Amino acid sequence: MTNPALRTSRLVSGYRRYLASADTLRFAQQVSECYLPSTLAKLLRLGDIEVRRAAALALGIVGDSSVIEPLGRALGDCDRGVRLASDDAFRASLVRDAAPVHHQQLLQIMHLNDGGEFAAALPPAMILANHAPMYAEARHQIGVCWEGLGNNAQADKAFRQCLWLCRFHYPAWIGLARCRIERNQWRGALIALERATSICPDLEVPRAQARAIRRRLGQSERQG
CATH class of the missing domain: 1.25.10.10 (Leucine-rich Repeat Variant)
Structure with a gap:
């Protein structure tokens, strides 16, 4: 040895x-x-x-x-x-984290999402997630699609599915926080941001967002 x-x-x-x-x-x-x-x-x-x-x-x-x-x-x-x-x-x-053929499909979906072509990316992303149900990043990309299309409820669901497969997926935690901010779910957003920054301490913007939400919640409690 x-x-x-x-x-x-x-x-x-x-x-x-x-x-x-x-x-x-x-x-x-x-x-x-x-x-x-x-x-x-x-x-x-x-x-x-x-x-x-x-x-x-x-x-x-x-x-x-x-x-x-x-x-x-x-x-x-x-x-x-x-x-x-x-x-x-x-x-x-x-x-x-999937078969090589799925890697290429994912990269194409990511390219579409990066270019803001969310409607074009969504169908292949959903097909990919169906073919590779344990592929966390496919679920994350579905969340990005739905969020880009303005459907925060479906995006929230997709990000949570991603996190069920990979709890360290901090971009999904951040996406979940964005969806909850859009829906005025401040405590849920704060929890998601705190999870993201506990995983990846270098996330300065999410950390600042979490501080702002804490201040907002504190003011609401004092006024209540």
Whole structure:
């Protein structure tokens, strides 16, 4: 069995070479040859700062559905570099959390949503969610579609379905908060914003929104 320290040093050495060269392909090959996603997830949890950064970067390349939760937890790491690398890896793993053919369909839907073509994105998003019912990001994109079309009730439902599949999906928590703000459901919006910022501490806008809602609720209670 390979010495754990040696395995860690290989990861760090590859990570340092990647930082110097930006050679993603080489780093991916080295990681794939030496590490399982489960090993990288353990290093992400237990390693020192450099090891955690390297593990997060590696998981963005070779991670599968099994590492989504460890990456979700790492979004709150004490080191900002780990948080940023984990965020990139988390988003990449969400996209890969289905069969390859579904990845391509999802990317097309995301492209339509990013361009504001919500009506065009909704039918393929619903078909994709039907074909891949455990695909959290498909549910999130349905929520984005409905929200863009002004149907906040359906968007709220889709975001909650996404969160049932992946409780660390902080963009869905933020989407849920937006829907509830639009419907004047201030306490529900506050809960959603607090969940998002507890998962990902670097979310400054949602944190500011939560403070504003707390002030609003406090004023309502004093007036009542």
